[in-house]
Every structure is written in C-alpha cells, then in structure tokens.
Amino acid sequence: MTDFPAAEFAARFKRAQTLMAAADFDALLLTTEAEVRYFTGFRSLFWQSPTRSWFVILPQSGAPVAIIPAIGADLMGRTWINDIRSWPSPRGFDEGISLLVEALSPYRRIGLPMGEESSLRMPLTDFQTLQSSLKAKFADCTPLIKSLRTVKSEAEIEILKEICQIGSRAFSRVPDFATAGTPLSEVFRRFRIALLEEGAEETPYVVGGAGQGGYTDVISPPDASPLAQGDVLMLDTGASLKGYFCDFDRNFAIGTASDAARAAHARLWDATEAGLEAARAGTTTAQLFVAMQSVLKGGSDVGRYGHGLGMQLTEWPSIAAHDHTELQAGMVLTLEPSLMLDETRMMVVEENILITKDAPVLLTQRAPRELPVI
Amino acid sequence: MTDFPAAEFAARFKRAQTLMAAADFDALLLTTEAEVRYFTGFRSLFWQSPTRSWFVILPQSGAPVAIIPAIGADLMGRTWINDIRSWPSPRGFDEGISLLVEALSPYRRIGLPMGEESSLRMPLTDFQTLQSSLKAKFADCTPLIKSLRTVKSEAEIEILKEICQIGSRAFSRVPDFATAGTPLSEVFRRFRIALLEEGAEETPYVVGGAGQGGYTDVISPPDASPLAQGDVLMLDTGASLKGYFCDFDRNFAIGTASDAARAAHARLWDATEAGLEAARAGTTTAQLFVAMQSVLKGGSDVGRYGHGLGMQLTEWPSIAAHDHTELQAGMVLTLEPSLMLDETRMMVVEENILITKDAPVLLTQRAPRELPVI
Numbered sequence: 009m010t011d012f013p014a015a016e017f018a019a020r021f022k023r024a025q026t027l028m029a030a031a032d033f034d035a036l037l038l039t040t041e042a043e044v045r046y047f048t049g050f051r052s053l054f055w056q057s058p059t060r061s062w063f064v065i066l067p068q069s070g071a072p073v074a075i076i077p078a079i080g081a082d083l084m085g086r087t088w089i090n091d092i093r094s095w096p097s098p099r100g101f102d103e104g105i106s107l108l109v110e111a112l113s114p115y116r117r118i119g120l121p122m123g124e125e126s127s128l129r130m131p132l133t134d135f136q137t138l139q140s141s142l143k144a145k146f147a148d149c150t151p152l153i154k155s156l157r158t159v160k161s162e163a164e165i166e167i168l169k170e171i172c173q174i175g176s177r178a179f180s181r182v183p184d185f186a187t188a189g190t191p192l193s194e195v196f197r198r199f200r201i202a203l204l205e206e207g208a209e210e211t212p213y214v215v216g217g218a219g220q221g222g223y224t225d226v227i228s229p230p231d232a233s234p235l236a237q238g239d240v241l242m243l244d245t246g247a248s249l250k251g252y253f254c255d256f257d258r259n260f261a262i263g264t265a266s267d268a269a270r271a272a273h274a275r276l277w278d279a280t281e282a283g284l285e286a287a288r289a290g291t292t293t294a295q296l297f298v299a300m301q302s303v304l305k306g307g308s309d310v311g312r313y314g315h316g317l318g319m320q321l322t323e324w325p326s327i328a329a330h331d332h333t334e335l336q337a338g339m340v341l342t343l344e345p346s347l348m349l350d351e352t353r354m355m356v357v358e359e360n361i362l363i364t365k366d367a368p369v370l371l372t373q374r375a376p377r378e379l380p381v382i
Numbered sequence: 383m384t385d386f387p388a389a390e391f392a393a394r395f396k397r398a399q400t401l402m403a404a405a406d407f408d409a410l411l412l413t414t415e416a417e418v419r420y421f422t423g424f425r426s427l428f429w430q431s432p433t434r435s436w437f438v439i440l441p442q443s444g445a446p447v448a449i450i451p452a453i454g455a456d457l458m459g460r461t462w463i464n465d466i467r468s469w470p471s472p473r474g475f476d477e478g479i480s481l482l483v484e485a486l487s488p489y490r491r492i493g494l495p496m497g498e499e500s501s502l503r504m505p506l507t508d509f510q511t512l513q514s515s516l517k518a519k520f521a522d523c524t525p526l527i528k529s530l531r532t533v534k535s536e537a538e539i540e541i542l543k544e545i546c547q548i549g550s551r552a553f554s555r556v557p558d559f560a561t562a563g564t565p566l567s568e569v570f571r572r573f574r575i576a577l578l579e580e581g582a583e584e585t586p587y588v589v590g591g592a593g594q595g596g597y598t599d600v601i602s603p604p605d606a607s608p609l610a611q612g613d614v615l616m617l618d619t620g621a622s623l624k625g626y627f628c629d630f631d632r633n634f635a636i637g638t639a640s641d642a643a644r645a646a647h648a649r650l651w652d653a654t655e656a657g658l659e660a661a662r663a664g665t666t667t668a669q670l671f672v673a674m675q676s677v678l679k680g681g682s683d684v685g686r687y688g689h690g691l692g693m694q695l696t697e698w699p700s701i702a703a704h705d706h707t708e709l710q711a712g713m714v715l716t717l718e719p720s721l722m723l724d725e726t727r728m729m730v731v732e733e734n735i736l737i738t739k740d741a742p743v744l745l746t747q748r749a750p751r752e753l754p755v756i
Contacts, residue, residue, distance in 0.1 A: 052589070052602065053588070053589055053603070054601035056586060056694070056695045056696075057694070057695050058499045058500070058501065058697075059499050059700070060685075077685065079599075079600075079683050079684055079685055080601060081683065082599040082683070082726075083599050083602050098685055098686060098700050098702060098705075100498075100700075100702070124474075124505065125432045125433050126505050126506070127432065127501065127503050127504060127505065127506075128501065128506050129501050131496055131497055131499070131500050131501065132494070132496035132500070132501075132502050133496045133522060148506075196583075197579075197583070200578055200585075201575050201578055204575055205575070209567070209570075209571070210586075211574075211585070212427070212584075212586055215426070215428065225456040227426045227453060227454060227457060228426065229425055229426065229427070229583070309456070310453055311470050311471050311472055311473070312472060315433065320430070320432060321430045321431050322432065323432075326433070326472050326474075328472060328474070330473055330474030330475070331472075331474060
C-alpha cells in the first residue's frame with residue numbers, strides 16, 4: 009500500500025540497526041517528514057499543517073513504533089509498521105509526550121538528528137518535557153541517517169529517473185509559452201501545468217528569474233513583468249513523483265542572446281562536463297567541486313555547485329570545498345555550477361546524475377552548450 | 383517589491399514591539415518560514431531546502447535584523463529590512479551562529495516560538511551552541527506571535543478572499559473530470575491544473591479520498607484506482623496566492639448517492655450552519671466547537687472542527703473543546719465538521735470564513751446541502 013514493498017523498508021531498518029549498534033544508540037527518535045517516510049513509507053502532504061507532532065522510534069533491537077496523531081492512524085496502518093500508538097490530537101496538552109516517554113523509557117542513549125541540515129519538528133517546550141522525563145541522553149545521529157539516505161536503492165533510482173524525464177519533457181515545452189510579452193508569473197503557471205501534464209504528481213518548487221542578459225537571484229517568486237527581448241529566462245524545478253524530486257533548471261534567451269550570456273552558458277556547460285568527468289565512486293564532493301571550479305574560475309552566492317537529491321529538494325552532501333563526502337554508487341546528485349556575470353547578474357545550469365561504479369548516468373536530458381534562443 | 387507595502391510590515395513590527403514590552407522580551411528570534419515572512423515580506427519556496435538556517439531578530443527597540451545565507455541577500459534586500467547580515471552558506475561550520483551571537487548579545491531575555499504549533503528550524507546542535515554562547519534566557523513567545531498572526535489585516539483578507547474564490551471556481555469544474563472509470567490520481571492531477579488555470583500560484587496541498595459511500599481517511603495521496611459508481615469522492619485543497627492559503631473541501635457522489643451518504647452530508651452542512659450562526663466576535667473557539675458538535679453528535683479522528691487560516695494551511699486557533707481562543711474581527715477560520723459513517727468510513731465538509739463584528743463572511747462558495755451527484 010506504500011510506494012515500495014515492505015522488504016525495502018525492512019532492509020532500510022536493518023541497515024539502521026547495524027549502524028545503531030556500531031554507534032551505540034539504543035534507539036533513534038525521528039520527528040521529520042523525510043525520516044518518517046524513509047523508514048515507514050508514510051507519505052502525506054499533511055505535514056504542511058504545523059499543528060501536530062509525529063514520532064517514530066527505531067529500536068536497536070525489536071520493531072519500529074509509530075507514535076502519531078489519530079488522524080494519521082489509518083494511513084500508517086497501511087504501511088509495514090504494526091506498532092502504532094495514537095492520541096486524539098490536537099488536545100491542548102500532552103501531544104504524544106506521555107506515549108513517547110513510555111516507549112523511550114527502556115533506553116539510555118537515544119539518537120536524534122541534531123546536526124547538518126536537520127531540525128526538530130516538535131515544540132521545544134515538548135522536547136524539554138521529554139528530556140526531563142527520561143533518564144536517557146540524546147545524541148546526534150545525523151551521520152547515521154545521512155549515510156543511509158544518500159545511497160539510493162534501485163527502486164528509489166527508478167522513481168528518480170522517471171521524475172527527471174518528466175521534468176525534461178516539461179522543459180522541452182517552455183518555448184511554447186515563454187515568449188516576449190508574456191508575464192513571468194504566467195510562464196511559471198504554464199510550466200507548472202506542463203509538469204503536471206507530463207506526469208509530475210507535485211510541483212512544490214518552481215522558481216527562477218528573468219532579466220536583460222541574466223538574472224539577479226534564483227529563489228524569488230515571479231512577478232507579473234512581461235518577458236522582453238534580450239532577457240535570459242531561467243526556470244528551476246523541484247517537481248516530484250511518489251515523493252521523490254527532480255531538481256534542475258534551464259536557461260532560455262528571449263529573442264536574442266548577448267555574447268556575454270552565451271559565453272557564460274557555455275562556460276557553465278563546460279564546468280558541468282568537468283563535473284561529469286570527475287563524478288566517480290571514490291572521489292569526494294570537495295574534489296568534484298574543485299573539478300568544476302577549475303573551469304568556472306568564478307562562483308556566486310549559491311554557495312555550492314550541487315547537492316544530494318531524493319526525498320527532499322536538496323539533501324546531503326554539498327558539492328563544496330568544505331564537504332569531503334566520498335561518492336558511492338547509488339548516490340544521486342545535482343551538478344549546479346553558477347557564475348556571476350557582473351556585480352548583480354548571475355547564471356546557473358543544473359543537471360541530475362546517478363553515481364555508478366563507472367561513469368555517472370545523466371538522469372536529465374542534458375542542456376545544450378549553446379544558450380537556446382526562443 | 384513584496385506582497386504588501388512597507389507600512390504593513392512596519393505596523394506588524396510596531397504591534398510586536400508593544401507586546402514585547404508588555405511580556406518583557408528584549409528581542410524575538412525567528413527561524414521559521416511563516417514568521418520570517420510575516421515580519422519581513424521575504425517570500426521564497428527555497429525554504430523547502432533544509433540545508434540552510436535563516437534568522438530574523440526583532441528587538442524591542444530598534445530595527446529588525448535579518449541574518450541569512452548569502453543566497454537570500456538579494457531577495458531580502460528588496461523587502462523593507464535594511465539591516466541584512468549574511469554568510470556564505472553552506473560552509474560546514476558556523477552557519478550564521480557567530481553573527482547571531484553578536485546580534486543577540488545585548489539582550490537578556492529573548493522570545494522564541496517554543497509552544498503550540500511551533501518548531502525550531504535550525505540544527506539542535508547549533509541552538510545549543512547559541513545558548514551556551516549567550517548569557518540571555520530564551521522564553522516562549524508563541525502567544526505573542528499567535529495574537530498577531532491570527533487577526534488578519536485588510537490587505538491579507540483581500541488575498542484570502544481571492545484564493546478562496548479561485549478554489550471555488552476550481553471545485554465547480556470537478557464534474558468535468560471526476561467521472562466513473564477515471565483513476566483517482568488523474569482526478570487529483572486535473573484538479574491541480576484547474577486550480578492553476580483559475581489563478582492559484584501554488585497547489586501545495588491536494589488530498590482527498592474516494593470509496594463506496596464514504597472514504598477512510600483525509601490525508602492520503604491518491605492511488606490509480608478508478609472512480610466507481612457509488613463512490614463518494616472528497617477533494618481538499620490548500621492552494622495559495624501570494625503565500626496565503628484557502629483550505630476547503632467538497633464531496634461528490636459518483637453516479638449515485640446512498641441514503642447514508644446523503645444524510646451525512648446534510649448533517650455536516652447543518653453543523654456548518656450552526657457554526658456560521660455561532661461564529662461571532664467574543665465567542666470562543668470552544669463554544670464554536672460545541673455549537674457544531676450539538677448538531678453532529680459525532681466526530682472523527684480529525685480532532686477538531688476547523689482552525690485558523692492564512693500564511694499556513696492550518697494556523698492557530700483550533701475549533702476544539704480544549705481551545706478557548708476568543709474570536710475577534712479579522713480572524714479567518716475554516717469550519718470543518720466531520721463524521722464517522724461507520725467504523726471505517728468518514729465524511730468531512732469544509733468552508734472558510736472571516737470573523738467580523740457581525741455575522742461572519744463566507745469566503746468560499748457554500749457547498750450545497752444536498753450531496754452533489756456527478
């Protein structure tokens with residue numbers, strides 16, 4: 009009844025238990041959407057409501073326990089999880105905390121994601137109550153979760169391949185509606201519809217920009233300004249299928265492309281090519297960064313040249329000088345070199361790849377080296 | 383350059399400062415999307431990336447300070463905020479924490495949302511570093527933020543009215559594509575497209591269910607099962623415009639409606655009617671719950687009969703027996719009574735309303751009392 013067979017979740021949990029033993033965790037406590045979904049298969053958009061806390065406990069030995077609001081018990085009951093404890097939420101007091109205390113009381117050292125890219129999805133006052141009600145110590149288990157989630161299974165890779173192809177087909181339709189005079193907000197809307205028509209289930213992330221010869225940022229919502237001759241339009245999408253994301257962008261020149269814009273696009277393409285050449289199992293993300301940087305000789309405020317991809321729009325690792333994650337077969341990454349064209353304008357080109365034992369597999373339909381003119 | 387004029391944000395900040403003085407907070411620290419957007423106007427889908435932390439400090443006297451990753455400095459620079467401090471993120475160490483420590487060091491009591499419906503969006507290890515680097519005490523400021531955000535301004539209400547009308551128009555098109563034999567996943571896709579075509583900017587929340595005479599839960603993603611004669615289909619949407627949500631649902635019987643389904647729909651409609659009658663400034667949400675409950679004499683696992691609505695799909699308060707929030711003119715709420723039809727099947731009907739000094743204003747086009755048959 010979930011996106012993967014029960015065996016997939018059992019395998020994930022077993023790997024977690026092996027790592028928990030090695031790291032001396034008696035149990036892990038999970039509170040966030042991606043982690044709960046990764047281990048249980050529970051997928052719902054309802055996480056967007058901040059009202060209720062959701063908890064999953066993975067013991068080093070024994071079965072997983074879901075401690076969740078009653079509204080989710082039916083859906084969780086359709087996963088491989090058998091031990092589901094719920095309370096009528098919201099009720100204004102004890103939002104699952106006494107159930108948590110009872111379930112966690114046997115443990116003396118509990119792993120909790122507290123590090124890089126993590127957050128705790130529960131009220132801090134509730135967490136303080138939990139801490140003071142338990143004798144256990146909480147310790148950071150981010151590296152454990154990261155090591156599991158960054159290497160995708162074959163079933164995960166199949167979904168990622170499919171959503172990247174959906175994104176590629178949607179991008180091929182952009183020339184149909186991104187024309188001079190069309191408001192940027194309308195271009196975004198048409199692009200979302202194209203993504204849905206091509207098979208995306210969700211389009212939670214559509215951003216981009218447009219401006220004469222380049223754009224000034226890559227995270228803005230669109231305004232109603234019409235596209236103009238000489239604009240460079242960039243559309244970036246995190247669209248999703250079964251809760252897995254593509255995350256890549258494409259650039260288009262409207263009517264005409266300046267020499268500077270064309271040169272920047274070609275340089276970014278060459279940097280990606282260097283990334284594709286360097287992206288091998290055993291290489292580190294820092295080395296991959298250097299390979300791309302040696303072509304770019306530039307950079308921007310984005311802060312990295314790509315990142316992990318999967319159940320979230322961005323995941324560990326970062327392709328950045330500080331990140332020394334060793335690439336492994338099964339990792340899915342974005343390559344996302346960016347450049348400043350001048351003090352305010354920038355350009356970014358992004359592809360999604362799968363690391364293998366040999367050359368990486370491109371999941372996206374590669375952008376052309378020459379900046380396309382619409 | 384933001385969704386509201388600078389005066390709107392200045393007024394919000396000034397109200398916050400008055401409340402901070404009354405509650406003895408020297409400053410507030412905000413880390414979450416809705417709170418940062420409420421006070422700055424910074425709107426971006428980029429919050430979906432968990433990689434980077436974002437911070438805003440509101441001092442009891444003086445100007446707000448944004449401490450944010452460099453990737454967001456350009457967009458934040460287009461808001462009314464002048465004091466923007468950024469760092470090149472991600473960099474693997476000190477993700478804004480030393481800037482935070484410097485900015486917060488003058489204060490001895492700092493408000494942080496730690497209570498009802500809140501979470502802390504930063505790694506817990508970073509928060510521990512922050513705590514140990516400051517002499518200040520952190521205290522819960524959830525009631526302060528709640529009292530501000532629950533009462534909408536005229537400008538916010540205008541947007542909410544518009545997105546509710548967009549949602550109503552999209553629901554009126556459901557009979558065009560929700561027919562026996564159509565896979566539920568395709569119905570969801572077509573509904574998303576209808577929402578976009580009618581003017582929604584985002585469709586982050588489309589859930590629902592279908593089943594013979596009723597459905598078993600209201601938070602599932604769709605599967606590919608075809609709609610069948612006798613099914614009751616429910617579609618629920620949180621679509622958004624300028625970052626503000628509608629949140630309501632509609633029920634449709636496919637081909638034919640059972641007497642039980644029709645009776646349940648009429649009872650839910652009557653409960654909503656009782657809610658509309660009771661929803662007056664000065665009434666509490668608990669009293670509003672009782673008014674609806676007296677008609678329903680039932681309930682479900684949803685846990686409440688509605689909630690606040692605005693920048694998030696669900697906001698405080700809860701229309702529930704435990705919640706004694708006093709209704710005020712300017713609050714926008716959902717009325718969402720639900721019923722169990724038997725041990726597994728349920729039904730829910732939802733409307734969005736604006737509390738005024740007199741009768742509430744219905745923002746959605748009211749569902750018919752009679753369950754519509756497609």
